[in-house]
Amino acid sequence: MSTEPSAYHRRVAAEKRAAILKAATGLFLASGYDSTSLARIAEAAGVSKATLFKQFPTKAALFDAIVTESWGAEDSGGPDPSAEDLRAGLTAIGHRYVELLTRPGMTALFRIVIAELPRFPELGEAQFSQGKLPYFESVSRYLAAAHVAGSAKVEDPTLAATQFLGMISNFVFWPTLLLTDWAPEPSAIERAVAEAVETMIARYRP
Structure with missing residues (x-):
């Protein structure tokens, strides 16, 4: 049996x-x-x-499970983007990142960590090591692959990933921690991602 x-x-x-x-x-x-x-x-x-x-x-x-669950949408957007087409790849990554940051509960999760961090620093460690860092590393690996493929010249994929994700999250996500009514129109989000992609291409085009 x-x-x-x-x-x-x-x-x-x-x-x-x-x-x-x-x-x-x-x-x-x-x-x-x-x-x-x-x-x-x-x-x-x-x-x-x-x-x-x-x-x-x-x-x-x-709490570790909450963090892992919240950041677990990384591979939900379809196949890995092609490293040979930087614009298409970054666009796909950018929209996946928006989808992740705007998931129900993501803002609440960050608020919990921020509020309790002075007394429970392990919550910040969990949020970083089990959530943000694995996602960040996946973007860094994509940029390194684009460098190898010749579609970009990225000597420091870690810095480049920070730049790209930061441009998106600074508009889409971080204001939600302070402004309860922050809800950009889809067209504004689309433009934010597109501008981030074009900025990266201008900086890292071979």
């Missing part, structure tokens, strides 16, 4: 996990990381404490 969980049980487990992550994010934002207990999260998620502890034995493990 197989000991593997059935498709039904896997689906139920996934639904409970999603409910836990959603409840935890909401409670962390409303009450703070320190003031929110795992028992309270279990109650808000509609699961037993045993179910929650089985998946997330500590609050830190739960």
